[in-house]
Amino acid sequence: MEKRLLSGNEAIARGAFEAGVTVGTGYPGTPSTEILENLTTYEGVYTEWSVNEKVALEVGIGAALAGARTLVTMKHVGLNVAADPLFTSSYIGVKGGLVIANADDPNMHSSQNEQDNRHYAYAAKVPMLEPADSEEARQFTKLAFEMSEAYDTPVILRSTTRISHAKGVVLLENPDRSRKASGFERNIKKYVMIPGHARLRHIEVEKRMERLGKDVNASPVNVIEMNDPAVGIITSGICYTYVKEALPEASVLKLGIVNPLPEELIRRFFSSCKKVCIVEELDPYLELRVKAMGFKVEGKSLFSSVGELDPDAIRKAFGVKTTPALPSSVQLPPRPPSLCPGCPHRTVFKILNQMGLIVTGDIGCYTLGVMPPFSAMDTCVEMGGSIGLLQGIEVAMDGSGSKSAAGVKMTAVGVIGDSTFAHSGISGLINAAYNGRKSLFIVLDNGTTAMTGMQPNPFSGERINGQEAFSLDYEKLGEACGIKNGNVRIVDAYKPKDVEESIRALLDSGSLALLVIKGPCVIYKRKKMKNKDKKPV
Ligand SMILES: Cc1ncc(C[n+]2csc(CCOP(=O)(O)OP(=O)(O)O)c2C)c(N)n1
Numbered sequence: 001m002e003k004r005l006l007s008g009n010e011a012i013a014r015g016a017f018e019a020g021v022t023v024g025t026g027y028p029g030t031p032s033t034e035i036l037e038n039l040t041t042y043e044g045v046y047t048e049w050s051v052n053e054k055v056a057l058e059v060g061i062g063a064a065l066a067g068a069r070t071l072v073t074m075k076h077v078g079l080n081v082a083a084d085p086l087f088t089s090s091y092i093g094v095k096g097g098l099v100i101a102n103a104d105d106p107n108m109h110s111s112q113n114e115q116d117n118r119h120y121a122y123a124a125k126v127p128m129l130e131p132a133d134s135e136e137a138r139q140f141t142k143l144a145f146e147m148s149e150a151y152d153t154p155v156i157l158r159s160t161t162r163i164s165h166a167k168g169v170v171l172l173e174n175p176d177r178s179r180k181a182s183g184f185e186r187n188i189k190k191y192v193m194i195p196g197h198a199r200l201r202h203i204e205v206e207k208r209m210e211r212l213g214k215d216v217n218a219s220p221v222n223v224i225e226m227n228d229p230a231v232g233i234i235t236s237g238i239c240y241t242y243v244k245e246a247l248p249e250a251s252v253l254k255l256g257i258v259n260p261l262p263e264e265l266i267r268r269f270f271s272s273c274k275k276v277c278i279v280e281e282l283d284p285y286l287e288l289r290v291k292a293m294g295f296k297v298e299g300k301s302l303f304s305s306v307g308e309l310d311p312d313a314i315r316k317a318f319g320v321k322t323t324p325a326l327p328s329s330v331q332l333p334p335r336p337p338s339l340c341p342g343c344p345h346r347t348v349f350k351i352l353n354q355m356g357l358i359v360t361g362d363i364g365c366y367t368l369g370v371m372p373p374f375s376a377m378d379t380c381v382e383m384g385g386s387i388g389l390l391q392g393i394e395v396a397m398d399g400s401g402s403k404s405a406a407g408v409k410m411t412a413v414g415v416i417g418d419s420t421f422a423h424s425g426i427s428g429l430i431n432a433a434y435n436g437r438k439s440l441f442i443v444l445d446n447g448t449t450a451m452t453g454m455q456p457n458p459f460s461g462e463r464i465n466g467q468e469a470f471s472l473d474y475e476k477l478g479e480a481c482g483i484k485n486g487n488v489r490i491v492d493a494y495k496p497k498d499v500e501e502s503i504r505a506l507l508d509s510g511s512l513a514l515l516v517i518k519g520p521c522v523i524y525k526r527k528k529m530k531n532k533d534k535k536p537v
Pocket of ligand 1: 027028029077078364365419
């Protein structure tokens, strides 16, 4: 069998291709982005960057109901956006397999929080698989499609940054390209979730989870590796790899499926070991559930719920000698992130700083406008948040006002990137018009989704595969969303006088306004050249 060195993300794409996937959707987000970027290189697979994760999952649900094996990709916080369709897709089930490849980001290498998405699988009552390396990422993706169809459910494949981005040896199997979408068949009681239908479907969901709960005890991906019975470790994902390195003598129960949990197998493991501990990153997810089964177990009393683990953290917790730290002379110097030299966002933040405005910010490269020397961002919560937060600040300030340290009355503006505006800013703009706000929203359009590695979006006139696409028109959009008096302006980011004059004029206009500041991302072209001849694995 052919072998390749692949990242976890490349291996998930390969697994999906081998499983006969014909539809892939997603929204970019570190550390998940490369899954769809790789899937798009395979012949015979339709892929799209959807406008956001909710829409990506909806397109995925539709494709699966029409019988196509479908992969939907997103980062952990993306699943918050897609949570609404997720919970009900658990009720309606699938026809073609539906797998959501979801990547968590412990330690927040590139995220605004480090939520633990294992809770979603439990709460939405869907199975969750967790590979521990690249080869498992490929195999588990295929298994996830089989489980999805066998149990009539969407399945979540959970990765974390270390699995997604580390490389490992992967075996290549022949792809199943004979699969065709079998077509949509009407099934109103199963697909139309009015309460009368949903009540019956909920019963089916509970039965499914009960059946799965029994079957996972015999799954080949939940494995007991008996060694020294003095200490048994229950673990999954990347933590399994750390445990094997740090405690090679320990007995291990390696869980490939983290929802539902194999209670019988866990019981057997407890009866074979003197003491059992749980090694998991982030929340005490396994710990609480194993404790709820009635077992006495240690977990978060030994480890932090914050950040990543590593072999040394495990050695330390078990009193094993740790690796000596490198002397500071050979440690890498810290490299705080900053806007690139020549980045079009620089001019804007310099001006916003000089004008002393309150800036509700958003997520993208431009969030770095918070850093010195710009220091021109006051809030950043989640994608699209700048638009809603600005309205809240304005509503609260009406009448009371807000003052700078120097006692000067302060005015607020919202700043958002083009991809983020399309993702979840537009509905906030409609809210502003509907509720009579007079806000100024500034879109920083650099022609791409730069933060996650230059993916096209609905404003860039291009699709995932480089095909030309319809591009949203700011002026028509602004007008349709309720902006009046020609208060949509488009200016060049490299003409600072125009930028400043437009901000002043639109603020003075006293009515709802949209300022689009355009300047292409300076490293976009280079990346495009590099990816031009990307071949499938
Ligand atoms: C819900 C959600 N999905 C995805 C991401 C990952 N992400 C962070 S910023 C961003 C978009 C940035 O693009 P844009 O708004 O165009 O700004 P730019 O980086 O190009 O300046 C994405 C997709 C996220 N943080 N949250």
